[in-house]
Every structure is written in C-alpha cells, then in structure tokens.
Amino acid sequence: TDLFESPDYYLVDELLSDEHKLIRQSVRDWVKKEVSPIIENQAQKAEFPKQLIKGLADIGAFGPTVPVEYGGAGLDYTAYGIIMQELERGDSGIRSTASVQGSLVMYPIYAYGSEEQKHKYLPKLASGELMGCFGLTEPDHGSNPGGMITNIKDAGDHYILNGAKMWISNAPFADIAVVWAKDETGKVRGIIVERGMEGFSTPETHNKWSLRASATGELVFDNVKVPKENLLPNVAGLKGPLGCLNQARYGISWGAIGAAMDCYDTALRYAKERVQFGKPIAGFQLQQKKLAEMVTEITKAQLLAWRLGTLKSENRATAAQISMAKRNNVDMALHIAREARQILGGMGITGEYSIMRHMMNLESVITYEGTHDIHLLITGMDITGLDAFK
Numbered sequence: 001t002d003l004f005e006s007p008d009y010y011l012v013d014e015l016l017s018d019e020h021k022l023i024r025q026s027v028r029d030w031v032k033k034e035v036s037p038i039i040e041n042q043a044q045k046a047e048f049p050k051q052l053i054k055g056l057a058d059i060g061a062f063g064p065t066v067p068v069e070y071g072g073a074g075l076d077y078t079a080y081g082i083i084m085q086e087l088e089r090g091d092s093g094i095r096s097t098a099s100v101q102g103s104l105v106m107y108p109i110y111a112y113g114s115e116e117q118k119h120k121y122l123p124k125l126a127s128g129e130l131m132g133c134f135g136l137t138e139p140d141h142g143s144n145p146g147g148m149i150t151n152i153k154d155a156g157d158h159y160i161l162n163g164a165k166m167w168i169s170n171a172p173f174a175d176i177a178v179v180w181a182k183d184e185t186g187k188v189r190g191i192i193v194e195r196g197m198e199g200f201s202t203p204e205t206h207n208k209w210s211l212r213a214s215a216t217g218e219l220v221f222d223n224v225k226v227p228k229e230n231l232l233p234n235v236a237g238l239k240g241p242l243g244c245l246n247q248a249r250y251g252i253s254w255g256a257i258g259a260a261m262d263c264y265d266t267a268l269r270y271a272k273e274r275v276q277f278g279k280p281i282a283g284f285q286l287q288q289k290k291l292a293e294m295v296t297e298i299t300k301a302q303l304l305a306w307r308l309g310t311l312k313s314e315n316r317a318t319a320a321q322i323s324m325a326k327r328n329n330v331d332m333a334l335h336i337a338r339e340a341r342q343i344l345g346g347m348g349i350t351g352e353y354s355i356m357r358h359m360m361n362l363e364s365v366i367t368y369e370g371t372h373d374i375h376l377l378i379t380g381m382d383i384t385g386l387d388a389f390k
C-alpha cells in the first residue's frame with residue numbers, strides 16, 4: 001500500500017498531541033514494514049506470525065496504559081487507541097493479539113491483582129516474554145457469560161479448576177490464561193492458569209474463514225490444581241471480566257477505523273487508476289457515492305473515538321458509551337470493506353489487495369467482545385432503563 005495514511009477530512013490530527021502523532025508514526029512505520037509484507041501469506045496459511053511478538057512489544061503495543069513501574073508505558077487512552085488503529089490497518093488479528101495481551105491479560109492483573117502478581121507477570125507480559133489469553137466465553141455461554149459453568153473448588157492450599165472455554169484468542173500459544181470461573185458460592189472469580197499445569201490443555205480451533213492470522217483455541221480444565229496465590233484477590237462478580245471488556249472494546253473502536261482506512265485508501269487509489277468506458281471509474285457517480293460515504297463514515301467514527309478517548313483518559317467514559325463506539329465503528333468498517341471490495345471488481349476477491357481479508361476479519365470483530373446486537377441492547381438499556389436481554 002503506497003498511501004498507508006489516514007484520510008483526515010476534519011483535521012482530527014489537530015486534536016492529537018505531538019506525542020500521539022509520534023506514536024502513530026512509529027506504529028504505522030512498523031506495521032508497513034513488518035506486518036503488511038507478510039500478513040496475506042500468514043492469513044492464507046492460517047498461521048499467527050509469532051515472529052512479530054518481539055516487535056509488538058518493542059513498539060509498546062502490549063499494555064501501553066499500564067504504569068512504567070510495571071513495564072508499561074503509562075500512556076493515555078488516546079495513545080492506546082491510536083496504536084490499535086495502526087495495528088488494525090495491518091490486520092485485525094494482529095490488533096487482537098495486542099488487545100488480548102494489554103486489555104484482557106495485563107489490565108486484570110493490574111486492576112485486580114496483588115502486588116506480587118503485578119510484579120511477577122506484568123513486566124514479562126509487556127516485553128512479550130510471556131503471552132497471555134483471556135478465558136470468558138464457554139461453548140454454551142457466549143453473550144451470557146454470567147451463566148458460565150467453569151468452576152473452582154477450595155482444596156486447602158490450592159483450587160481445583162474444572163470446565164472449558166471456547167473461542168479464545170492466543171490460547172494455542174499462550175503461556176498464561178486469565179480464566180473466569182465460579183467459586184462455590186457462585187461468584188465469578190479470576191484466576192491465572194499457567195501452561196504446564198496438569199489437566200490444562202489448549203486445543204486449536206481450525207477452519208476459520210476469519211481472523212486467519214490469529215490463533216484461536218479452547219481452554220480445557222480437567223481437575224487442574226491452581227495455587228491459591230494465582231487467584232486475583234481484588235474483584236468478585238461479573239463486573240471483573242466486564243471491566244476488562246471495557247478496555248478492549250474501547251481499543252477495538254479505534255482499531256476498526258484502521259481497517260476501514262486501509263480499505264478506503266485502497267479503493268480510492270484503485271478507482272482513480274482503473275479505466276472502464278474510457279475514464280477512471282472514480283469519475284462515475286455510483287463509485288463516488290461509495291467513496292464519499294466511506295470518508296464521511298470514517299470521519300464520524302474518528303470523532304467518536306477521539307472524544308471517547310478523552311473521556312476515558314479522564315476516567316469518565318461509561319460502559320454504554322464504549323458499547324456505542326464499538327458497535328458503530330466496527331459496523332462502519334465492515335460496511336466499508338464490503339463496498340470497497342466491490343469497487344475493486346474481481347481484483348477485490350484476491351489476496352493482491354487487503355480488502356477481502358479485512359472484510360472477513362471484521363466478521364469476527366463484529367461478533368467478539370459483545371456482538372453487534374448485544375451492544376445495541378446495552379444502549380437500549382442505558383437510555384430506557386429497561387433490560388431487554390432476558
């Protein structure tokens with residue numbers, strides 16, 4: 001991709017600090033150099049590019065908002081969003097790996113862990129020496145995680161963990177898993193499970209048509225003995241995992257913009273070059289409608305994400321505001337990917353261009369971290385006070 005930059009129709013850049021722009025440039029350069037050249041092939045082979053882990057850590061993609069004393073970069077949420085945007089310009093699967101590591105593994109250890117847990121795990125997670133995954137979803141409990149059956153039983157100096165998690169990003173290679181399980185009183189607790197613990201396995205999920213460059217798997221617990229010191233002491237109840245989702249959903253609201261920008265840039269360039277009926281197809285009204293609507297939607301999404309970032313850095317963003325941005329921006333990106341693919345005609349279905357890969361990836365992004373419909377119901381509940389889930 002020659003352009004590899006955002007459309008910035010409303011001069012949103014002026015709302016960013018110099019530090020934000022520097023971070024964006026360094027992540028953008030890294031993605032262009034390290035991700036773009038290999039990602040199509042990795043997706044075709046359905047292999048996560050493990051060789052990128054070190055680079056992801058070096059650019060600060062793992063837990064950028066975590067304080068420096070625990071190995072993070074202590075950045076604000078706008079910076080975190082920008083990093084996610086640039087990673088997803090490359091591929092949603094690469095952004096997923098960073099989302100999981102930062103928002104779903106480092107964040108719960110930082111927010112709910114003991115001092116010992118923070119010092120033991122966070123610096124190694126920030127440097128990529130350890131990789132983590134997040135186990136909430138189960139085969140029979142996706143949108144409704146409160147129904148989970150994975151459970152821990154007190155056995156003296158350890159817990160006995162039983163159950164299974166499904167659809168877990170990074171599971172096949174993760175060194176540790178932050179797992180949500182019910183205790184004997186039915187309260188949801190978070191516990192850190194380590195690879196190698198007896199009875200713990202992580203079978204890989206094959207045959208995905210989406211997020212092919214991201215590894216997905218199950219977490220299976222068969223009477224796993226987990227030391228008591230691995231329990232996250234400072235949270236109980238569903239608000240524990242849902243609090244982590246706020247972090248990741250926020251990042252996704254920026255990430256989706258990156259995928260949309262790449263589709264828009266690609267379609268605009270193609271439309272200006274591709275000649276049919278004696279002129280560039282960009283000169284036909286129908287193609288202009290698509291392109292004009294794309295840049296309009298990207299601009300609206302940028303403003304939503306930027307404002308949400310500011311609120312989040314001030315600790316004022318509500319979970320419902322985050323749901324609105326995740327839902328809107330992912331839907332926007334998926335729609336743009338579909339339209340962009342049409343602008344490329346037959347070429348749009350090939351791996352010569354990134355669009356079809358983005359489009360297929362976004363089918364997962366619109367489903368994970370709360371489906372499109374669940375986020376609508378969260379907004380509905382927020383504005384009416386009435387719960388339409390049950």
Ligand code: TGC
Pocket residue numbers: 095096097099100134136137142143144145146169237238239240242243245246248319368369370371374378389
């Ligand atoms: P409900 O009774 O509403 O709430 C239970 C407790 O949780 C609190 N709460 C939240 N706290 C923090 N943040 C949020 N977003 C919260 N939402 C609710 C709530 O206040 C309550 O607290 P308390 O103290 O009163 O106990 O719960 P519910 O069972 O009715 O469920 C609500 C619902 C449906 C919105 C929720 O379950 C939900 O969001 N479902 C979607 C599940 C989901 O998003 N799963 C994602 C799995 S992880 C993933 O997909 C990773 S993909 C990673 C990648 O590769 O990038």
Ligand code: FAD
Pocket residue numbers: 100133134135136137139141142143144166167168169170211216364367368369370371372373374377388389390
């Ligand atoms: P279901 O909950 O069965 O939903 C099916 C359909 O029913 C959806 O359209 C949904 O919107 C609708 N629906 C459900 N309830 C209602 C209702 N009350 N009202 C109206 N409609 C409703 N999970 C993790 O824990 N960790 C991960 O790392 C992780 N990574 C993932 C990676 C990938 C590639 C994918 C695909 C999923 C991942 N997930 C992960 C799981 C993801 O969060 C779930 O798939 C998602 O929450 C939806 O759950 P489900 O698939 O069981 O669908």
